[in-house]
Structures are given as structure tokens and as C-alpha cells.
Amino acid sequence: MDWDKLRIFHAVAEAGSFTHAGDKLNLSQSAVSRQISALEEVLRVPLFHRHARGLILTEQGEVLNRTVRDVFSKLALTQAFLSESKERAAGKITITTTTGFGASWLTPRLNRFLEKYPEIEVSLLLEDEELDLGMREADVAIRLHPPTQPDLVQRHLADFDMPIYASPEYLAEHGTPKTLEELANHQIIGFAGWHLPLPVVNWLNDELHRQNIPYKGMRLAINNIAAVATAIASGIGIGSLPFYSATAHPNLVRILEDIPTPKVEAYFVYPDELRTSKRIAVFRDFLLAEINALKHS
Template sequence: MDWDKLRVFHAVAAAGSLTQAGEKLHLSQSAVSRQIRDLEDSLGATLFHRHARGLLLTQEGEALYESTQNISADLARARARIRAAREESGGELAVSTTVGFGSLWLAPRLGRLREAAPALTLDLRLSDEVVDLAMREADVGVRMRPSPQSDLIQKPLLSVRLRLYATEGYLNGRPAPRTLDDLADHDVLTYSRNAAQPLENLDWIFRGRRRIRPVLTVNNHLGLLQAAREGVGVAALPDYLAALAPELIPVGEEAPGPKYEIYLAWPQELRGSHRVALFRDFLLEELAAHRKTYPPDPF
């Protein structure tokens, strides 16, 4: 069976669109369509149902897509093993993490990694969407929750707590909230409920409290932190981010939020990767220094 046609089929099945698959493969829509027709002719089967909203796999298409997924994963693992066998301390490492952690905590520290490994190039990919490391959408991921995927190596890095913060300027002339119910009398800033969820339990302040109405919701913690620093209101933030803004003071001492772990994850086939080891050791050293500077939340 022609692998080029299977590769095109796999891209179309994943995207559900000839146009999107063509953009990913740098092929015209007509070329993609021709490859799919030729594959269907060679198999004597219809692989897609075509309708106005896109393409749906037929039963035969589902069976073939399962096989191409396995082939694609095997090829990705083989490429990773070959690269890991050749690499030393140089080359590129693709790192996926959230907008808040990557922008505010990780990026400012990368100068020290450059000093330790000047031949290493980082491709920092910031998104609150979780990428598929097993399919090599990145080499390593710094994640705010563990992955259910069994083919990943995962290492807990840092315990974090969500809690409430505000500036002295915002609190000037009004009592600081001590409980979650007190937030009904405050301007509340929080993470958007309909945004990508890098954390679990982001709705903790609203549970059973209909009187709390946020004045601002933001789809990532970077924007939320900046609004809180400017005194817009009381924000629910991870303590490691709030620690970077000395103008923020913790409030709501009777309402500590949930705790979670930050994890570093990478595919099993990169177990022996020197690049991954360099990045892992760098993170552990930086986080150890962070814990000394900002002791764990006492609440």
C-alpha cells in the first residue's frame, strides 16, 4: 500500500477537512482529493462520508485510521530514538507549557539554561491546551496536572495552591475578604470557564455561591495576573505566579483554594535523551531555588 496516500489519508482523517489537511501537508486541495480517490479505488472501499460541514470516517475509514495512527506513532518513536542516539548537548528541544508558567516563570530563567548548555536551542510552545506528547507535538511538557497516558514518563516538580490576592490600592477603604462568601462584596477576577483548562477545580470560588459575580474573566493566568497587579480586583491565582508580583498580598485566609502538582512529562522513547535530562535538571535546580525564596503556602 502506498505510504504517501496513507499519509494524506491520515492527515485528512485527523483534520476532518481536505483544505486543512492540504495546508498541513503543503498540498493543494485537488491533490489531496485525488490521493484520497486513488486510495479508495485501490482498496475498493469508501473511506469518508462527505457533507457540508466536513468529512466523517466510514466504518472502513475508522479501521484504516486506527492503523495509520499506530504507524504514525511508531515512526515518531523511531525518529525520537534515532535522534536521541545521535544527540549530545546541542540541537533543539520543543517544550510545551501553559501561557502563565511559560511567560512569567520559565522564560525569565532561560538565560541560566543558555549558560549551562549554550548549544541547546529551545522551541517554547505556550498554550493552555494540552498537547499530545506521545504523538510528538512537543518533546517535553510542563503540565499543571498528570497525564492519563501510560506511555509518558512524568515527574512531579512543584506543589502549588490556588488562592486569593489583591493589591493594597484595591483594598484601600474596604475590608479584605476573609471567606469566599465575602467575595460577593468585591470585584472578582477569575479564569474564564469556557477557556482551555490547564488546571482542575478552577471554579472553586463559585461552588454554591451564586452571589459572586466576576467583573473580569481572562482565558489565561498571564492576563489575570496583570489585571490583579493593576488593582482591578481580587484574583484567584496560583501562588507561584503571585509570588512574582510583590504588590499582591494574600487575602481570604479562611478560604484557601485547592492544591495541585506541576509535572514534567516526556515520551518513553526519549528516556535516554541528553537534551531532556539537561532541561529536567535545570528545572529542578530552579524550582529548588524558588522554594527557598518563596516557602510553601502556610494555609
């Protein structure tokens, strides 16, 4: 099997069409189609079902794509190792974390990292669904719960509180609740969506239910933690936020401080193959230093 044809096949499998794969590879649609037909002829099996809405992998195509994806991920890892200097941090690093942590906490701090390490290029992928580090969808992850994959190296970064916040404007207009029973009469803002970025993201809502405190439910629910923080800061209502999200809005007022709140456990996670990588090490140390500075601010 020709490596170039396999590269084109993988691009088509991921894109779902000859046209989109051609755009990515800078090839014409017809050139991509010819390469796939040639590969199918060599293998003597169909790799795609062709229909009006695009392409679907056949069973044989699924098997080949899994293998090709694994091979190319290992090649990318090898290339990174060969190009990386042991004396200095250099090269590309792909980081993934949740949209809330990435947008409100990590992104505003990346400038300091990039200035300190000018030979490192960063790609930041914000996804509430976890990317597969084993398949090299990213190099490292900042996970906001204990990792479950046994083959990944993990370093505990911090435990973030989930306090209850409101804006000064909201409290001036509606008053400050002193108990959960009083809170039930206020407008509560929370998270909505199938993929929860944090296991305890709606703990306040759950606690009201647990204590059988009657309330109207969440007045506003948003599927993005950074947007939830913005809504609370703009005076729409009261809600619980991880401490790192609240730091993006200095005007927020913490209320009901005597009520115990859950913690968000943050971990730095990466494949074992990257254990000796200099660029991974300096990014980990940067995170620890930034979090330590936050604790003492």
C-alpha cells in the same frame, strides 16, 4: 499501500480538506485529491465523505487514520532517537503545559535554557486541554495535577500555593479585608471556562459557598489564568492565583495570609520510550533548578 500516499492521507484527515492539506504539504489541491483517489482505488473502499463544507472520514478512513497516526508517531520517535547524540543534548523537544503556567512562568525562563543548550530546538504548546503524549502530540508535559496515565514516567516538580492577592491601588481605594466575611463585600475575580487548568482554580469562590457566606459572586471571570493575574494586578479586584502566576506581577500584595490555601501539584511527564533521552533529561534538570531558585528567592 504507498507510504507517500499514506502521508498525504494523514495530512488530509487531520486538516479536513484537500486545500488545507495541500498548503501544509506544498502540493496543489488537485494533486492531493488525485493521491487520495488513487489510495481509495488500491484499497477499494471510500476514505472520505465529500461535501460542500469539507471532508469527513468514513468508518474505514477512521480505522486507517488511527493506524497511520500511530505509525508516524513511532517513526518520529525513532528519528529523534537516531539523530540524538548520547554525549550532548541536541534535537527538537515539544513541550506542552497549561496557558497560565506556560505564559507567566515557563516562557520568561526559556531563554536561559536555550542559551545553555544551543543545539536544542523547542516547540511550546500551551493548552488547558491535555495533549496525548502516548500519541506523540508532544514529547513532555508539565501537568498541574497528579498524572492519571499509568504508562507515563512522572517526576514531581513542586507544590505551588494558591494565595489571595490584590493590587496596592485596589487596597488603597477599597480597604484590605481581614476575614472571608469582609472579602465577600469586595470585587472577586476568578476563572471561567469548561476546561479548568487547575482542579482548585476557583477554590476561593467554592470556600465562600461552603461556609455559606453571602456574596455577589465573581465580578469578573476569565478563561485564562495569566489574564486573571493581569486583571488583579491592574486593580479590578481580588482573587486567588497560583504562586507561579503571581511572580509575573511583583506589585501584587498577598492578603488574608492566615486562611489555609490549597496547593497546585506540578509534575514533569513523558513517555517511557524517552527515559534515556539526553534532551529530556537536561530540560527536567533545568525545571528543577529554576523551581528551586524560585523557592529560595
